[in-house]
Amino acid sequence: MSNKRISISDIQLGQPLKWDVYGSDGGLLLRRGFVVTNSNQVDILLQRGLYLGDDDEKEDPLVDADGRKIFPKTLERSSVVRMISHIREELAVLSFNLDQEPEARTKFLALAKQTMIATYLDSDVALGCILLHQNGGYAVRHCVDVAVVSILVAKALKKSDDEIIFLVAACLSMNIGMLSHQEHLQGKSEGLSREEQEMIFHHPEQSVQMLKAAGVNDETWLSWVLHHHENEDGTGYPGKKGSADIPKNAKIISIADRYCARICSRSYRKSLLPSAALRDILIGGKSTVDLMLVALFVRELGTYPIGTFVKLENGEMGVVTSKGASATTPYVHALTSPWGAPLPAAIKRDTQKTLHGIREVLHRDQVPVRFSMRHLWGEIAME
Template sequence: MSKKRISVSDVQIGQALKWDVYGSDGGLLLRRGFVVSNENQIEILLQRGMYLASDIGEDEPQIDAEGRKIFPKTVERPSVVRMIAQVRNELSTLSFNLTEAPQARTQFLVLAKKTMIATYLDSDVALGSILLHQTGGYAVRHCVDVAIVSILVAKALKKTDEEIIFLVAACLSMNISMLSQQEHLQAKSEDLSADEQALIFHHPEQSVALLKAAGVHDEAWLSWILHHHENEDGTGYPGKKHSADIPQNAKIISIADRYCARICARSYRKSLLPSAALKDILVAGKSTVDLMLVALFIRELGTYPIGSFVKLENGELGVVTSKGGTATTPYVHVLTDAWGAPLPVPIKRDTHKNLHGIREVLHRDQVRVIFAMRHLWGEIAME
């Protein structure tokens, strides 16, 4: 058995992989049987993948020591939702036990790589998980959500995989000094106390200090955390930096942070509709954010971000599941018919067609249908 580098001729959209695929570091990327569904997946396999070649056919049995035939077991397909859930769980363990983690830097980078691979495998499912799979504590989940959005924007800016991994590591660790208090702050309905305001104001500096103490000394990584609450006009914190002094990756984290916070419900307010969140950032903070970057966010996330609940012109209710021909005409999987009756199987609609155009965006509680992400995207979205 030997390792061989993946080539263009080895991978085709719509075909299952014939081998377990490993990265150059020996870590398993994809199992045999995974169906390649888009060019992003091919790109990551060509850049990072090596497969194990074997003389044994993929459907042929092996023979054990007693001469019995052992047939290949059914291969479990990778699930982006499960990968993201695993990152959330492992990030929580790492973050709340940072002082006891002997290899904290390495562990953050491993989690960053897992997040990037999950997002590259199916960015629609990764984005959908932000709105449709809100399990676990808010504080850690928020950091992972910010990382997913930041990956898509960084990729659109043609940043290298290496830079994106460190950007994701910064997203995952940006609030590490206040994670335990963040759940409490999330649930507050009254004004913040002076101590709570000070905690928020100083958390970029304190997070950097904690990471340094844990062995993280990467200048760029720490700088992006330190600056992710600075504003274009110098009104941010902790250094009141102006636009030219704020790293672009810190600006990406900042906008992703604001977007993900707006689409999450708080005890004192309802979540903003995803379609309105970025517009709200433009209106409420147009002097504080990089408007060109916000425009890129809108382009990448769409006018109707994936995971949004919508009502169509014909009365059907559904979920946005992928981009369409234009920014305003995504594909939607409808969950109910025009009279509100649940469908046995979601049906895909092209909202470019007049009958299936989007009439309005809905909050989750307006769609009284029980469903799972796998009903919309299949095995890659198994929970």
């Protein structure tokens, strides 16, 4: 790997990268062929990226219809959706084989960095994956979902990249202590047994013990895992700690955990609409959560979080795809005509406009159309 940092002259918007891009620790961030589409992505690469030298350019490129060079073996991670899928798959392997993994700490941190990069590259697509790309088992997927939401809140709080990486590692490993049972619990239609309740109550402690046994000895990381189910009023578990004794990053994980759990359907209940999930936490958990942090979550996710299905005033149905001028006026991609017929292509709507204002929020099964995330966000969301 070359030790030359990427410069502004090395990156062209709309053009594929000419090198595999690595972070300062040598970990792969993006493969050659990734098409840089906006200035935010350029900033990320300039801040974090190193690239390979001339030996990496020996592969003959293909040329697409627009004359752009595409490297055939390097499209594996050219979309945020694929990056998120890869993270979920690798996390599942690591988590379920933790006792056989001699480099667990290093691998958790590598996955944390990949999650952060994916979220920074396009936070809209990363958030969209929570509701629109629910592949893989719930238990591991939930941890990645919580990590994505936590990254956005931590970034809004201006936390350093180094701190965010460890915060994400805590998100990815927070449920290690009950992971093997979580899929079973997810599918239960009856109440929990006493043994299951005990297992849930003690899973933060069990997770810490398992992480220590696997070589994780970072005090802050372990503390955030241990405290992520504690409540402001001391009614949480396992230690019944009060607000002053709960680390702020554990509070971030806790709220993200509650939000992501509420918007996921269970066998015993239907999922909450995303617009109602944070309101439910804010109203129903006044004494148990940090209300200032919940307000920040609402600001960052919006009244209508990305991935929410809505009906517009003109009768069109679609999906929230990005923030708008205010928390209540996001951009929506319409998927159906006012009469419910599927549109040949999704149409971007500004919900500030009266005709395209949001009339109501819908469940997925109320929108009678099939689509992929690529239809909404383009190549960055290719599955």
